[in-house]
Amino acid sequence: MDSFWDFLWLTISVFFFMAYLMVLFNVIADLFSDREASGWTKAIWVFFLIFVPALTALIYLIARGGGMADRQRAKMSALREQNDAYIRDVAGSAPADQIASAKSLLDSGAISASEYEQLKAKALA
Incomplete structure (x- = not known):
């Protein structure tokens, strides 16, 4: 340059x-x-x-x-x-949706109460 x-x-x-x-x-x-x-x-x-x-x-x-x-x-x-x-x-999905889904599984007998509590705790964590 x-x-x-x-x-x-x-x-x-x-x-x-x-x-x-x-x-x-x-x-x-x-x-x-x-x-x-x-x-x-x-x-x-x-x-x-x-x-x-x-x-x-x-x-x-x-x-x-x-x-x-x-x-x-x-x-x-x-x-x-x-x-x-x-x-x-x-x-x-939202935690409320996960809990509702877990509740419907509990009501249908697909999961036990302890499994429901685990899913609920996981959704709220």
């Missing part, structure tokens, strides 16, 4: 190159996650992304940008639902 201006130019160039790569990878990821696009359509987009990458990425963002947002929103919604289901599954 000979001067401050060379360093500044390098920093700006690296910034724009990284931004370009992020856009390019997002376009490719969206292209392959789109279930509505045919294989030939995807092949044509990839062909142009390889040979005319900046212009093709810009055209893709203009032509299909709204669909990208919708697909991303749907993906995030599905992930949120999976996460919520996992949390509900791992968290289990």
Whole structure:
């Protein structure tokens, strides 16, 4: 680096190159996650992304940008639902529900009174 201006130019160039790569990878990821696009359509987009990458990425963002947002929103919604289901599954039920379940098992004769007391103590712990 000979001067401050060379360093500044390098920093700006690296910034724009990284931004370009992020856009390019997002376009490719969206292209392959789109279930509505045919294989030939995807092949044509990839062909142009390889040979005319900046212009093709810009055209893709203009032509299909709204669909990208919708697909991303749907993906995030599905992930949120999976996460919520996992949390509900791992968290289990409330202590009152566990005690009520143990009481119904005691009433049906499936467990003894001492087993009921153990389950009750475990639920309250």
